[in-house]
Amino acid sequence: AQSVTQLGSHVSVSEGALVLLRCNYSSSVPPYLFWYVQYPNQGLQLLLKYTSAATLVKGINGFEAEFKKSETSFHLTKPSAHMSDAAEYFCAVSVDTGRRALTFGSGTRLQVQP
């Protein structure tokens, strides 16, 4: 079975600073990996996805993530934080067998300080 660990339930950065949200996965077969964002009182919106085509994946709103198989990681980064980036971020994994549902990490709440 697959699993996801997000290190840091809360991350606080200053506006303009680098954003780094950590995600490590466990899977016995090649994974598909996703980052979703949830703004207050809203559903989840896809930021980006890893489909095995390229290890560096670019998403919406200036976010990107790099798949590192040797480290079983898929960390999310953004060079310069904006106040509008304040939200909760979820990393998720899916595999091409069985139920094919997403397994989510516990989430990281990003706070952006002015």
Place this chain on the structure above:
Amino acid sequence: NAGVTQTPKFQVLKTGQSMTLQCAQDMNHNSMYWYRQDPGMGLRLIYYSASEGTTDKGEVPNGYNVSRLNKREFSLRLESAAPSQTSVYFCASSEAGGGRPYEQYFGPGTRLTVT
């Protein structure tokens, strides 16, 4: 194109009451899912439906039942609500199969409180 819609948005139940959460998608997706979201636990899969006419249990199915009414609609029923079912419920849908990544599209959620 409304995507995934859910009703109701909010609901308060007393312990022991029953209710059905409705979900519909207009993207012609085969697969549909019900998740619950609790603080510090991410989203956990309750039930899913790989295709019309099929349903299967997820991680936390106890206390719930589902119906895949047709390709568009997937409902979640609480037969006898308990305070432990206080949560935010999300419905999602996706295409599946053919080696494609399983990106899921989420509805806006139903916030349920059981007193």
